[in-house]
Amino acid sequence: MPTLKDGWWYATRTEEGLQYPIHCRGASRETATATTILDENALADGHEYFSLGSFDISPDTHLLIWSSDTDGSEHFTMRIRDLRTGTDLADEIEDTSWAGTAWSADSQFIFYVTYDEQERPSTVWRHQIGTAQKQDVKVFEETDERFYVGIDLTRSGEWIVIDADSKTSSETRLISAHSPLDQPVVVRERRDDVEYHIDHWGDRFIVLTNEDAIDFRIMQAPESQPSDWAELVAHVEGNRIMRADCFATHLVIHEWVNAQPRLRIMLRDGSMQPIDLGSAPHDVEPDSNPEWNTEWLRFVTESMVTPSTVWEQNIATGERNMLKRSPTPNVDLAAYETVRAWATSIDGTKVPYDIVRLKTAQATATAPCMVYAYGSYEASMPPWFSVARLSLVDRGWTWVLAHPRGGGEMGRRWYIDGRLEKKRNTFDDVNAVADDVIASGWAAPQRIAVRGGSAGGLMVGACINLRPELWSAAVAEVPFVDVVTTMSDPSLPLTVTEWEEWGDPRIEPYATCMLQYSPYDNVNARAYPAIFASGGLNDPRVAYHEPAKWVAKIRELRTNDAPLLLRTEMGAGHGGPSGRYERWREEARVSAFLLATLG
16 A cells, blocks of 8 residues: 655555565555566566565655665665666675665765674664775663564654663653764663563654553553653553554554554544444554654554555544555465464463364364464464465364464553463463363364464464374474573573573573473474474574474474475575575475365
8 A cells, every 4th residue: 555754645555476576666656666666576677586675755855765685684785776866876785684774854964783703783883875894983882691682663754763772661762863973872871671662652752552551551651751650541451552653743653462462543632532343353453654743643553354454544534545455366364263262270360362264164162173383472463364274174174373472461460470481381381272162063073273473482382292192184384392402502693682482491490490491302202293394404493403403303203194395495594595485385385284184
């Protein structure tokens, strides 16, 4: 959908047979796709892998920051394109990170972030257009290895925001976009277990913080005194505020309540306008909405039975229009239903999960079933739409999205109860969901599979170790399975930053706790379900040898001969293949494995 920003309409399009998007702009909504400004297909030519990082238009609309990663390592080369001529300037900045960019108000300087030796985004640099990278100025360096650094420009265009975030605390620095040579100013010094994030709302700053508010509250501060906070939106435990986006006339609050995402609009007078989307399991996210002074909010909804749909709502009148729904040819969406259910975990905790199935399905305890989960980093997993998933459902499968502790769907306490020494709760919750689906008749015993990626792959490995008889198949994508070894070596990429999530196994109680669930360390002589594991040779987050050694140990010790497959992407990283057709092929491989093993 075309998006307005500073007088230009921007859009992307895809063409049949091409792997990547084409970025365009025009002077009107109708001409938004008329002029190509960046063709990812041309940039990807000759590369097995291609990922676009930064895509950031200058305030004067003449220049574009774009960066690319061509091997999956997440190391990006940054370039500056003159949109008036369509050519790149001589500026070339190597080894930049994914952690953001920001323009100065005069479009003469850009700010970007680089990594340290442990692949941690750690250092902010200032680059003057038309100069060499060796002349760039270091603006800020974070030396505490627990903290990541990120940078952004407020939607108002007035302030450059530098965030330093650990898993449990944060610290923000500000630079006026009109004075890019100034030193960054700290808003408030970091404190243990206190997080805050800053946005700009005209004459004031908006602060989202968990100070004295476990599920966060919204504060405001004068522009002249950003550390002087006063409450604007009170804390309500269980209403986990995730974001507060500032526009000229309103705020958009994105939160999770009772394992359901929702949006609210807050006007300057303090009044609230909830966006009502019903009670069925769904996802809702603000769209990019780059324009500061607008009376329209664009947001995106989807569910497991409704494809991605773009809406636009008028802030003043409440008028809502559907702008676009992703097409689903040859799919009868009316044939499916999605419902919310609750399982009881081993300690009595009620665990939510979402089901998608055919409306004609019966609870006869004969259907194969997939249980998907993540359950780490306070990441909330909304019920997203997938045609590939419906292909399994058409074949009689039940598909389940579990929301175990360790995720953020039920608030910050839900996350706390699934991390560090309480990590076992995540795996017990997922196993409880599988038990509940079987008990309710929506899945057949011996025909149930579990799937997850990265930290979700850890969940897969732990679940099949704890309850190998429960699961008949497992899909573990770039799985973090050698937890103790990785977390014991602070020289490895990202280890120190992860200690606040998993613990430091060099000390108690974390050593004992990790050894009880680490998938690699708990492989034993027993029957294992059919397993399809994958890794990426250039993965900077989960090294390719983790799934490889895990699969090798299972192959050596297991007492049965169920399928045991390992696929390593030799030209990709943590996200797997980059092109859309390659991603579809990867999903087809997973579906073929599931159908071959469970029918």
